Amino acid sequence: xxxxxxxxxxxxxxxxxxxxxxxxxxxxxxxxxxxxxxxxxxxxxxxxxxxxxxxxxxxxxxxxxxxxxxxxxxxxxxxxxxxxxxxxxxxxxxxxxxxxxxxxxxxxxxxxxxxxxxxxxxxxxxxxxxxxxxxxxxxxxxxxxxxxxx
Amino acid sequence: xxxxxxxxxxxxxxxxxxxxxxxxxxxxxxxxxxxxxxxxxxxxxxxxxxxxxxxxxxxxxxxxxxxxxxxxxxxxxxxxxxxxxxxxxxxxxxxxxxxxxxxxxxxxxxxxxxxxxxxxxxxxxxxxxxxxxxxxxxxxx
Numbered sequence: 445x446x447x448x449x450x451x452x453x454x455x456x457x458x459x460x461x462x463x464x465x466x467x468x469x470x471x472x473x474x475x476x477x478x479x480x481x482x483x484x485x486x487x488x489x490x491x492x493x494x495x496x497x498x499x500x501x502x503x504x505x506x507x508x509x510x511x512x513x514x515x516x517x518x519x520x521x522x523x524x525x526x527x528x529x530x531x532x533x534x535x536x537x538x539x540x541x542x543x544x545x546x547x548x549x550x551x552x553x554x555x556x557x558x559x560x561x562x563x564x565x566x567x568x569x570x571x572x573x574x575x576x577x578x579x580x581x582x583x584x585x586x587x588x589x590x591x592x593x594x
Numbered sequence: 595x596x597x598x599x600x601x602x603x604x605x606x607x608x609x610x611x612x613x614x615x616x617x618x619x620x621x622x623x624x625x626x627x628x629x630x631x632x633x634x635x636x637x638x639x640x641x642x643x644x645x646x647x648x649x650x651x652x653x654x655x656x657x658x659x660x661x662x663x664x665x666x667x668x669x670x671x672x673x674x675x676x677x678x679x680x681x682x683x684x685x686x687x688x689x690x691x692x693x694x695x696x697x698x699x700x701x702x703x704x705x706x707x708x709x710x711x712x713x714x715x716x717x718x719x720x721x722x723x724x725x726x727x728x729x730x731x732x733x734x735x
Contacts, residue, residue, distance in 0.1 A: 468608050471697030473625065473648040473663045474636055478697055496663050497627045497634055517608045517696075521662075524697045528665060545640070560666035 449481075449488045449505040449538045451550050457503040457542045458490055470516065470524065473497075475545060478528060480508075480516065487513060489531050493539070494564040502564045503547075505538040506531050533557045539567040611694040618681030622649040622690065622702050624722055625659035629672045633725060637715040647718075651692060651700040653677050656728040662698040669728045676722040683721050 451460040458476035459466060467480040467487065478491040489508050495501030508516060508531040515527040532555055540550035551570050555563055616622075624647075626635035639647050650659055657669040680690050683704065693703040706714050 469695060471663075471695045472701065473698070474640065474644060477663070478665065491665055493666050496665075497625075497636070498630055520609055520611065520696050520699050525661070525665065528697070564666060 446484065446486065447507055448536060448552065449483055449490075449507075451505070451538060451540055451547050453548070454546045456545055457492070457501065457540065457547060460490065460503075460505065460540070460547055468517065470528070480513070489516060489528065491528055491532065491560070493560045493567075499544055501542050501545075502567055503540045503542060504532055504560070504563060505540070506535060529559060532560060532563065537563070539563065541567075541571065609696050611696065611699050613692040613694055616651065616680055616690055616692055616702070618679070618684060620651070620680045621653045621677050622651060622680060622683070622704070623654045623659050623675045623677055624649045625656075625663050626674045626676065626725055627672055628674065628727075633674065635674075635676060635719070635722070635725065637718050638710045646703040646705045649678075649690075649702040649704055650698070651702050654700070656726060660728070662700065671727055671729070674725040674727040676725040678721040678723070683718075686717050686721060688718065688721075 449460060452462060455461050458479060459481065461483060463483055465482045467482055469476050469479040471478040473496060477496055478489070481488050481490055486507060489506045491504050493502045493504050512527070512531045516524070516531060519527050534557060535555060537553050537555050538550050539553045541548045549571065551567065551574070553563065553566055553570065558566070624635055626633055628634065636647055639645055650662055654662070654675065656673045656675040659675045660669045660673040683690050687706060687708075689705045689707065691703050693701050695701050704718075706718075708714070
């Protein structure tokens with residue numbers, strides 16, 4: 445049993461791996477935006493953090509405690525929105541990027557109480573650093589290749 | 595389970611929300627965004643995922659519409675809403691049903707009983723008025 449969701453590339457963000465089962469949808473607007481899912485016996489909350497109407501969107505996957513699950517399944521509207529925020533706080537999350545409703549990449553983020561918007565920003569910053577590191581690696585490989593071919 | 599559907603909860607009970615009938619004289623609000631530069635109001639479902647478009651029951655402000663859709667952040671001038679009379683949608687062949695979700699108990703599903711092609715998308719758009727964009731207050735409807 446893992447504390448963190450294990451996503452799969454190209455999976456739907458609201459059903460993020462072949463071994464995930466949908467338990468409940470909490471919100472939907474054209475597509476599922478928040479809900480509870482199960483993977484290997486563990487219940488996770490998924491929620492779209494950013495890009496609900498856009499082609500690119502950012503999703504968070506959290507493992508709620510039983511009291512948090514009780515809140516998530518009993519509250520409505522703004523109270524539920526607050527409970528979702530709380531279930532994203534003070535824990536390690538999987539935060540993922542999706543394009544055209546397919547997961548592209550993801551990282552682990554140790555979340556505090558910064559809220560979903562700041563979480564999305566941290567994710568973007570982390571992805572940018574990762575891309576910059578990969579770019580440096582590519583540049584170095586190209587430099588070595590150029591040196592070798594002289 | 596709510597009328598919008600809710601998957602299968604094992605060991606938990608999801609809050610029960612009653613769907614209600616929607617009268618022809620009522621309005622729905624359609625949330626849109628110009629966050630990506632151009633105004634986006636979806637006018638057809640992504641048929642590989644869903645057979646319906648979403649809207650919000652009643653005439654809600656852009657701020658409320660945003661709050662019911664987006665989890666993060668506060669309303670900005672990029673948040674918009676447009677309104678349609680339910681009877682106007684129905685006379686064009688669309689079905690409009692209340693399909694509440696716990697996070698948005700005013701959720702409405704709009705379906706079309708045939709192929710949702712460009713002509714249907716145009717008819718759908720024509721049912722709605724001019725978008726109203728958030729201007730920094732909760733005023734309006």
